Amino acid sequence: MQPAPVTKYRPFPPVALPNRQWPDRTFTHAPIWCSVDLRDGNQALAQPMSVDEKLEFFDLLVQIGFKEIEVGFPSASQIEFDFCRRLIDEHRVPDDVAIQVLCQCREELIVRSLEALRGAKNAIFHLYNSTSPKQREYVFKATRDEIKAIAVQGTKWVKQYAAPLVAAGTRMRFEYSPESFTSTELEFALEVCEAVTDAWQPTAADKIILNLPATVEYATPNVHADQIEWMCTHLSRRDRTIVSLHTHNDRGTGVAATELALLAGADRVEGTLFGNGERTGNLDIVTVALNLYTHGIHPGLDFGDINRIREIYERCTRLEVPPRQPYAGELVFTAFSGSHQDAIKKSWALQQPGAPWDVLYIPIDPADIGRSYKAIIRINSQSGKGGVAYVLENEFGFQLPKLMHKEIGRLINDVADEKGTELTPAQIHEVFQREYLDRTTPLTLEHFKAAERDGTVSCEVSIKLDGRAQKLTGTGNGPIDAFVRALGTTSLPKFEVLSYSEHSLGKGAEARAVSYIQVKTDRGHTLYGAGIDTNIELASIKAVVSALNRALAKK
Ligand code: KIV
Numbered sequence: 001m002q003p004a005p006v007t008k009y010r011p012f013p014p015v016a017l018p019n020r021q022w023p024d025r026t027f028t029h030a031p032i033w034c035s036v037d038l039r040d041g042n043q044a045l046a047q048p049m050s051v052d053e054k055l056e057f058f059d060l061l062v063q064i065g066f067k068e069i070e071v072g073f074p075s076a077s078q079i080e081f082d083f084c085r086r087l088i089d090e091h092r093v094p095d096d097v098a099i100q101v102l103c104q105c106r107e108e109l110i111v112r113s114l115e116a117l118r119g120a121k122n123a124i125f126h127l128y129n130s131t132s133p134k135q136r137e138y139v140f141k142a143t144r145d146e147i148k149a150i151a152v153q154g155t156k157w158v159k160q161y162a163a164p165l166v167a168a169g170t171r172m173r174f175e176y177s178p179e180s181f182t183s184t185e186l187e188f189a190l191e192v193c194e195a196v197t198d199a200w201q202p203t204a205a206d207k208i209i210l211n212l213p214a215t216v217e218y219a220t221p222n223v224h225a226d227q228i229e230w231m232c233t234h235l236s237r238r239d240r241t242i243v244s245l246h247t248h249n250d251r252g253t254g255v256a257a258t259e260l261a262l263l264a265g266a267d268r269v270e271g272t273l274f275g276n277g278e279r280t281g282n283l284d285i286v287t288v289a290l291n292l293y294t295h296g297i298h299p300g301l302d303f304g305d306i307n308r309i310r311e312i313y314e315r316c317t318r319l320e321v322p323p324r325q326p327y328a329g330e331l332v333f334t335a336f337s338g339s340h341q342d343a344i345k346k347s348w349a350l351q352q353p354g355a356p357w358d359v360l361y362i363p364i365d366p367a368d369i370g371r372s373y374k375a376i377i378r379i380n381s382q383s384g385k386g387g388v389a390y391v392l393e394n395e396f397g398f399q400l401p402k403l404m405h406k407e408i409g410r411l412i413n414d415v416a417d418e419k420g421t422e423l424t425p426a427q428i429h430e431v432f433q434r435e436y437l438d439r440t441t442p443l444t445l446e447h448f449k450a451a452e453r454d455g456t457v458s459c460e461v462s463i464k465l466d467g468r469a470q471k472l473t474g475t476g477n478g479p480i481d482a483f484v485r486a487l488g489t490t491s492l493p494k495f496e497v498l499s500y501s502e503h504s505l506g507k508g509a510e511a512r513a514v515s516y517i518q519v520k521t522d523r524g525h526t527l528y529g530a531g532i533d534t535n536i537e538l539a540s541i542k543a544v545v546s547a548l549n550r551a552l553a554k555k
């Protein structure tokens with residue numbers, strides 16, 4: 001990098017808009033959406049989609065609910081042309097969906113694109129030419145007037161050559177993009193758009209779409225919003241114009257730029273699923289749509305099965321949705337951090353069915369987009385006690401007493417630290433099983449029988465201690481108390497029971513009891529044991545044995 005001062009790059013000039021309105025606005029409705037996956041997205045793929053893949057993708061876009069779909073650049077390649085023809089000839093386009101084609105302002109290309117659209121019910125002809133000073137100077141070597149004339153002439157050709165299709169029943173709408181709009185002087189962009197509008201002659205019932213692309217994202221989102229608000233307030237036929245956005249993501253702020261520009265007055269959004277597109281991509285429509293949804297506005301698009309959408313997208317584009325991608329990424333509903341897990345668990349427990357969504361750290365109910373709750377809490381060395389307890393409860397049904405969370409959390413953390421990787425629920429269960437439920441040495445319970453008489457419980461016990469069989473008896477105010485007293489007659493350390501809890505595990509004939517017992521030994525150890533049995537009394541006796549064996553294992 002160049003050392004400071006950085007003279008190689010320049011700041012982006014702001015827009016003089018002292019009375020800007022967008023900062024005080026909020027969203028009230030969803031925009032019109034237009035998918036450009038099959039054109040802008042597809043042309044950015046190392047291996048563009050085959051016709052079959054494009055057909056599958058088109059069906060997916062229709063299922064999601066897109067009513068405007070840019071299907072290609074039919075004058076640019078035979079595949080694009082054939083694809084457009086197949087959609088029309090095989091009647092694959094629902095009546096309420098408009099297919100859109102992109103074209104440069106050249107007569108023969110316009111004619112060819114219209115051939116591709118012949119017989120369509122509902123179409124949008126998307127014409128573009130580049131307008132920025134650098135494009136004018138470096139690429140086209142054309143003056144402002146020449147650039148404007150190209151756009152106007154192109155519009156007239158579309159009007160002229162589309163007439164037979166319109167006469168034959170096609171609803172033909174028109175979109176014009178001053179490509180590189182955000183790098184164009186605003187007054188000149190306006191001048192070109194006004195001239196194109198003059199040539200097209202839109203009506204209130206059949207508006208012109210003026211698409212104002214951030215072909216390359218150079219500015220911050222607030223400057224983009226100012227540019228859009230400036231255009232919205234200066235267009236002379238705003239009531240006959242749909243102002244459309246088409247952001248790219250070079251600075252990583254395509255979503256923000258689109259959102260602020262919607263507040264600035266735009267009506268329509270072009271973008272792709274998961275932000276596929278040239279360089280850093282086009283706008284990710286999934287994110288903007290679901291951002292609206294999480295503010296209480298239905299986007300009019302259905303992302304209720306985001307996993308399926310992602311699967312088709314990944315297969316057709318051969319791109320991967322990154323794990324941190326908003327809403328769709330593998331890890332976006334997963335918390336590893338202990339404090340986050342704790343907050344999720346507590347707020348989740350308070351979430352009432354039907355009440356406004358209020359789970360901390362998770363801005364959308366994963367179920368709304370077909371994601372599962374299962375992976376919400378995952379355990380690595382950063383995780384806390386609450387997370388481990390959550391996994392044991394949600395995956396395996398163990399409702400550990402609160403005081404036990406810390407103990408098991410520490411144990412699992414040590415294992416995760418040692419392994420240096422995330423622990424799966426099965427591995428967590430394995431540690432729990434090994435550490436608590438399988439603890440049967442050096443003290444082994446062979447037999448336990450208790451009987452109650454006049455409020456006193458007597459027990460007969462057979463144990464092995466360090467491999468030596470012993471028979472014991474004891475009495476107490478309950479089976480656990482009697483067992484503790486029986487063990488008091490052995491060489492085991494003396495201990496007292498501090499707490500006890502139990503619940504059933506599973507349902508019906510398969511149901512078993514699980515019991516958790518916390519003991520304190522005279523050697524200063526306070527720890528838990530756990531036991532499972534079909535007999536609830538035996539589950540708690542096993543839990544005492546588990547606690548003692550764990551205590552004996554401590555140095
Ligand atoms: O990014 C862009 O400017 C485009 C236009 C053709 C609309 O894709």
Ligand code: ZN
Pocket residue numbers: 040213215246248282
């Ligand atoms: Zn683009």
